[in-house]
Amino acid sequence: SQQGEEDPQALSIQEGENATMNCSYKTSINNLQWYRQNSGRGLVHLILIRSNEREKHSGRLRVTLDTSKKSSSLLITASRAADTASYFCATDAIQGAQKLVFGQGTRLTINP
Amino acid sequence: NAGVTQTPKFQVLKTGQSMTLQCAQDMNHNSMYWYRQDPGMGLRLIYYSASEGTTDKGEVPNGYNVSRLNKREFSLRLESAAPSQTSVYFCASSEALGGYREQYFGPGTRLTVT
Numbered sequence: 001s002q003q004g005e006e007d008p009q010a011l012s013i014q015e016g017e018n019a020t021m022n023c024s025y026k027t028s029i030n031n032l033q034w035y036r037q038n039s040g041r042g043l044v045h046l047i048l049i050r051s052n053e054r055e056k057h058s059g060r061l062r063v064t065l066d067t068s069k070k071s072s073s074l075l076i077t078a079s080r081a082a083d084t085a086s087y088f089c090a091t092d093a094i095q096g097a098q099k100l101v102f103g104q105g106t107r108l109t110i111n112p
Numbered sequence: 113n114a115g116v117t118q119t120p121k122f123q124v125l126k127t128g129q130s131m132t133l134q135c136a137q138d139m140n141h142n143s144m145y146w147y148r149q150d151p152g153m154g155l156r157l158i159y160y161s162a163s164e165g166t167t168d169k170g171e172v173p174n175g176y177n178v179s180r181l182n183k184r185e186f187s188l189r190l191e192s193a194a195p196s197q198t199s200v201y202f203c204a205s206s207e208a209l210g211g212y213r214e215q216y217f218g219p220g221t222r223l224t225v226t
Contacts, residue, residue, distance in 0.1 A: 033211075041219060042204075042219050044217070098210060099170070099209070102147075104154045105154055
């Protein structure tokens with residue numbers, strides 16, 4: 001069974017707007033990662049947030065983690081056409097922490 | 113550095129045929145993984161190799177076998193392909209196991225079983 005579930009499944013916005021994607025998970029975790037997948041390509045790591053962190057930034061990306069709600073959000077500010085991709089969260093359960101479990105992904109479309 | 117490479121990029125098999133998907137990484141990583149991705153779903157782990165000489169089952173291992181040939185190479189074999197194995201297959205690697213380790217992915221192999 002999937003550990004993480006992204007919401008929404010699909011998101012379409014205008015270039016320049018901010019995009020927010022959410023990830024909920026079921027069991028306690030040590031780490032949560034976000035990945036991007038361009039159409040027809042492999043996944044690319046974006047950012048990692050540890051369970052003792054609440055917020056992390058990387059360029060135009062902002063990730064938050066709320067362990068009490070078992071949820072994370074990925075915010076992309078000032079979106080660009082090149083941000084069009086699918087975004088996946090991946091978590092490691094505290095038990096069996098060696099492996100990542102990926103969610104179903106959010107498909108983001110940035111309209112010019 | 114090429115990163116993670118996979119061959120072939122595309123493959124069409126008939127039910128019952130066998131094939132091996134090849135994966136190689138040039139980052140001197142210890143751990144390697146095979147995932148499958150089906151439409152509308154995330155990646156599901158088929159098998160992984162924590163280090164050279166070891167392999168373990170993931171979430172969906174049935175119908176597959178793997179070989180960690182050396183530190184660089186990790187192959188996935190379908191002995192008798194079934195239509196349910198139609199999917200996109202991704203190989204990945206990381207320095208070691210651990211949920212804090214970034215995984216590096218190959219470009220994928222798109223497999224169709226008719």
